[in-house]
Amino acid sequence: MTQFKNIFITGGAGYVGSALVPALLKKNYNVSVYDLYLYGDIFSNLKSNPNLNQIKGDIRNKKKLIESAKNADAIIHLACISNDPSYELNPALGKSINYDAFFNILEAAKKNNVKRIIYASSSSVYGVKKEKNVTEETFPEPLTDYSKYKLECEKVLSNSNLNGLEYIIARPATVCGYAPRLRIDLTVNILTMNALINKKIKIFGGKQLRPNINIKDMAQAYEILLEAPGKKINREIFNIGYQNRTVEDIAKIVKKVINDDSVEFEYLPTTDTRSYHINSDKMKRILNFEPKYTLENAVQSLVEVYNNSLIKEGLSNPLYHNIKLMQQVNLK
Template sequence: MNAKQTILVTGGAGYVGSALVPRLLQQGWTVRVFDLFWYGERVFAEANDHPALQLVKADIRDQGVVRQACAGVEAVIHLACISNDPSFELNPQLGKSINLDAFPGLVQAAQAAGVRRFIYASSSSVYGIRPEPEVREDAPKTPLTDYSLFKLQCEEMLMAAADGGMTKIIVRPATLCGYAPRMRFDLTVNILTIQALVSGRIRILGGAQFRPNLNILDMVRAYELLLTAPPEKVQGIPFNVGYQNYSVAAIAQMVKQTLADEKIELDCVPSNDTRSYRINSDRIREQLGFAPRHSVEEAVHIIAEAYRQGRLAEPLTNPLYYNIKRMQQLGAR
């Protein structure tokens, strides 16, 4: 078993990390979270006091601290990022410095420290708009924004880096949904759900664009699996990880149906967000036996439960739930 080995999770105090880190601790890993903690330090609930949790409050652009943080680490899961288009565009220089420029230094630090596995959280947005009914990993990439372009360039840098005994894995997740202790309401399913719950009205931007979705619980399962999958099955391989591909209009309908006991109206407004794609995730199933178990509908139910239990304070306005608002509030640079 992996007991006591250390996993370094950069950006581990974000939406994904706040769900992933407690699970890794439960499984016996020591977890070192390297994060600026923009969304708070106590995002791991009871796991915050776990003896095997180490918090490093630092910037991945700080090479010296990054090198120290890689010491004694078995695997890196690299999540730290300005993690959507609008917050990236808020300050493109900042976005580039974190999402692209800091990347080679992190990979080199991991190699120098003898890290045996590096898992990079890329994005399925690297595909841009594709005509194929479902996009597989080897499809041409036409990233439409710098956020997506830099994800792709980091993938390329990771692949180009000498292996040196390090297993390199690329993950291209769908858009995530569902509840996590560090909540995000700037993701399609989550925002439509909270609008429905709070105001009884869902505002659909565009509607025809297809989006691949994945419940955050399955995202966590995928990272757990990729940490221990045999190197020969994952080395240098990009994996799409998605489940249900829906149009934005269909997501809105699904939210309305799932919350059938609420009175919900749908409003359609035009959008200039043209990203539209459906991903195919057969590779991770065929290669590693990974099948999603948690639906988008389940994500809607769980958010509704958290809201009704009062676990989501002022969800439409609280900057902690919206990356762009929080970065503006902090004056991030």
Template sequence: MMKKVFITGGAGYIGSIMIGAMLENEYEVIVLDRMFFGKRPVLKYLDHPKVHFYKDDVRYFDKALLKGVDVVIDLAGISNDPASEINPQATININQKGSIRVAKVSKEMGVRQYILASSCSIYGEGDDNLLNEESKKNPVSLYARSKIKAEEAIKPLADDNFCVTFLRNGTVYGYSTRMRFDLVVNTMTWKAWQNGKIHIMGGGQQWRPLVHVKDVVDAFLLVMQTQNLSIINGQAFNVGSNDQNYQIWQIANMVKNAIPNTELEFFPSDPDRRDYRVCCDKITNVLGFKTKKTVTDGIIEILDGLKSGYIDAMDPSNITVKYYKYLLEAEKALREIKYKGKIF
């Protein structure tokens, strides 16, 4: 039977890929997005009869939009650790309180299933072990803390009529129509292609769990299509694979293998304290999830996009934190320039 899926942040890095996957599975899609990065990432879906777009905010949207919705996928948020520090209160209001609101109104409107895009960054500064879903959380950023708070507040909403699942994504990589060059694999590939050089902080010893954007989408689909909701209700799952835990220096060398003339520059210190490896056995054992893409796949597809020009290397919106700062500065400039509400 046709399912109606409601995706917050559906025009973003993951969401713009997810729309296509939902359509391939014959779902009707409602996209709620603030459209910070414009309509270009979802341009090909704007006139699709099974996709409905609403430019709105998770904090304020009319809950009536959820009428008849079967599944809510909550991707919306200030995306990544540095960006979350630009306006801490906005991060709390959107990433934490916004997600809690989405979950509550979903339950109120009779939605059967709610899936939150959480993050493995909640493990933060880890130890030498593979961290599973029960491991100690040691967040080092507001972004990670907001995800923890959201999970803690939303989990008690789960009951026999409302299934709640948290997907803790690893560090995502790969091509998307809403490209991001503030994720480690993507950033290194872009810098190697553009400058022939990669700066590696902290000696490159830090660990990151990696996962391709299409594998992330597959994980959400797998949760959506689970018949026995009792095995996922109130549960968190790390999304990735054990064999894609890499140290930063290893990632840099994979990029160098694809772009041989790349120079690697190592620096001993790094203000970013994130350093963790995660265990993804649970999602494999419970749901049968397996990743299909490798880091090399991601590097090659981004490199091909840069070479061919369908990825705009100079688009300022590709670096989230810089683009947010640009928007705030532009807003301030417009306020100062406008006269009687107009520029001219």
């Protein structure tokens, strides 16, 4: 247990939250999830847990947000339009949630005397880099508005007068593996689902390096950032990644884990030149955090739920694909 008891998680009903919330509940934290629940009632099996408080709300609703975060000791801010295509679908909406509402989060933290805020930024803030090792000191050059506003929120934190409120910035790699609110629009997960359903993996380009982190390690990393002493991590930025692999290598890993010789690769051209290798040694150096779960474990976790028919229409169901759901809900 730790210095904080009441944890307020915006966007806690998303992919990462769906792994993190149960992990925190297991450690006896009181957890409040504040979310629009765009992807449904994902914690129905936890409803009887008295330590879980679920609030359906929009982070753009400042009054409700401040009121809801009343007892929070720490905030983990995950709520987001969380990929490039969904952001680009409606850039004004994307900015209002990903950037403008960030000031509401800060106000909720200050008004309620919250002690720590952990902000989910992204390793995509770096853009395309030639350096072999992209560390937290590498100059960020975001390529898209989604990534640009991730970086802008980081700047808001470092430029604000926070009066004793601690902050930590996480720059996660692309997350992979099974979680109750599953995203299949992420590299490892989509390649796995294509191999399982279509017996074919389309490889766009293939040589681009992608940094990855298993969802179990991602949840563990947030726990560590919650529990570490402020003097070690206040105002610090942490890359959170594990295996950096090319898209082609990820496809090969998928095929190997699935163990199905009939899976074919189809190579296609791409305009997506993003390629980067993030270095996450700082998490190890300062916090002794070493990821434990591999890409293979992530693929295996997806194979298991798929074989148990727990994934319905994995390639077309909007619940698993942010862009498809955002097209459907027409959020204003």
